[in-house]
Amino acid sequence: MVVSKPLCYLSAIRCFACETSHNPRQLLSVCTACGMPLRVDYDLSRVRLTLATVRRRTPSLWRYRELLPVGEEAEQTLAEGFTPLLPVESNVWVKDEARNPTGSFKARGMSVAVSMAKQLGARELAVASEGNAATALAAYGSRSGLPVTVVVPEDTPAPFVAECEFYGATVHRVEGTLTEATRFLHQRGPKNAFELAPLREPYRVEGKKTLAYELVEQMDGEVPDVIVYPTGNGIGLIGMWKAFDEMERLGWIARGRRPRFVAVQAEKCAPIVKAFERGSDSTERWPKPRTKLYGLQVPAPIGGFICLRALRDTDGTAMTVTDAEAQRAAQTLASSTGIDVCPEGGAAWAAVMTLRESGFIGEDDSVVVLNTATGQRYR
Numbered sequence: 001m002v003v004s005k006p007l008c009y010l011s012a013i014r015c016f017a018c019e020t021s022h023n024p025r026q027l028l029s030v031c032t033a034c035g036m037p038l039r040v041d042y043d044l045s046r047v048r049l050t051l052a053t054v055r056r057r058t059p060s061l062w063r064y065r066e067l068l069p070v071g072e073e074a075e076q077t078l079a080e081g082f083t084p085l086l087p088v089e090s091n092v093w094v095k096d097e098a099r100n101p102t103g104s105f106k107a108r109g110m111s112v113a114v115s116m117a118k119q120l121g122a123r124e125l126a127v128a129s130e131g132n133a134a135t136a137l138a139a140y141g142s143r144s145g146l147p148v149t150v151v152v153p154e155d156t157p158a159p160f161v162a163e164c165e166f167y168g169a170t171v172h173r174v175e176g177t178l179t180e181a182t183r184f185l186h187q188r189g190p191k192n193a194f195e196l197a198p199l200r201e202p203y204r205v206e207g208k209k210t211l212a213y214e215l216v217e218q219m220d221g222e223v224p225d226v227i228v229y230p231t232g233n234g235i236g237l238i239g240m241w242k243a244f245d246e247m248e249r250l251g252w253i254a255r256g257r258r259p260r261f262v263a264v265q266a267e268k269c270a271p272i273v274k275a276f277e278r279g280s281d282s283t284e285r286w287p288k289p290r291t292k293l294y295g296l297q298v299p300a301p302i303g304g305f306i307c308l309r310a311l312r313d314t315d316g317t318a319m320t321v322t323d324a325e326a327q328r329a330a331q332t333l334a335s336s337t338g339i340d341v342c343p344e345g346g347a348a349w350a351a352v353m354t355l356r357e358s359g360f361i362g363e364d365d366s367v368v369v370l371n372t373a374t375g376q377r378y379r
């Protein structure tokens, strides 16, 4: 799997934990030395891209293509990203990710990762997922002409399964949780498929990081004071943290200017919150995850240690909400704004209320809340 084409401004792919360097011209999964997630690095001193140039480009995440690992002819796109930043209250905005292809921000990561997989010679794609990642992969698989296999736990809402089938994916429903679904994929799934499990390949982070580039563009070069992120594996959190670093080096934002990140998790599955509160720098497996906030049902996030770094590095925080609070907040936000709020977006909105009361969010703080998907499939 070798390509002769230059890989844009990509300079290296290194391990987030041990910094071991890997061959960027190969389709990669995790670090071959320690098994931890890999990070894509760029030669940013060579990038001559300004916000003014970006503004003239098509409204998708590919307007930041110099900061992505994909060669231009290899882009597999359904016009994902560049979603609206909707004002909902004074100083508060919702980044509405329900507007993405297949209705969730999973489209960002899958667009970039499927592009890389195709460019680097993958013949087949696969993922085990609770829903949004499966539908997104099914769509980008069709877009790229690569067959897709998805494995979902049996309690995955029916609309997700129907949608995957509609896009032509092979779907397996498996008894148990995501753990059993993943085991099924490894034991019974296609042998040579490239697997797009969260943070077990370095490319989905690159797609998700464009959230932060868009925020800065949409706020005319400003950085919000607080970003509230419903966190499962934390791909978006890690991606945005990385993107603010890149934007500082590109000269797009002032030195040291960062939003305070807030990771919101479900009360019954909160490994990152628990580690944050204990002052630990790694997460422990959450014993019995039980939440209807499917996107947040991640008991053992492999990138938990990176999320914790991002939270501490930005003077951020982490907190839990109950499923009922999240559902209620989603309804409140939807009925007061008209936004198609998903339960995970509701969790983030519920957190805003609490953080105002605690004083973490002050009156003059600008706040961005991520509505990570459509709520339609849950109703």
Ligand SMILES: *Cc1c(COP(=O)(O)O)cnc(C)c1O
Residues within 6 Å of the ligand: 104, 106, 132, 133, 198, 230, 231, 232, 233, 234, 235, 236, 237, 294, 295, 296, 342, 344, 345, 372, 373
């Ligand atoms: C996947 C998902 C999340 C969590 O995203 P991570 O990057 O895994 O933290 C949040 N909300 C929804 C709707 C999702 O599908």
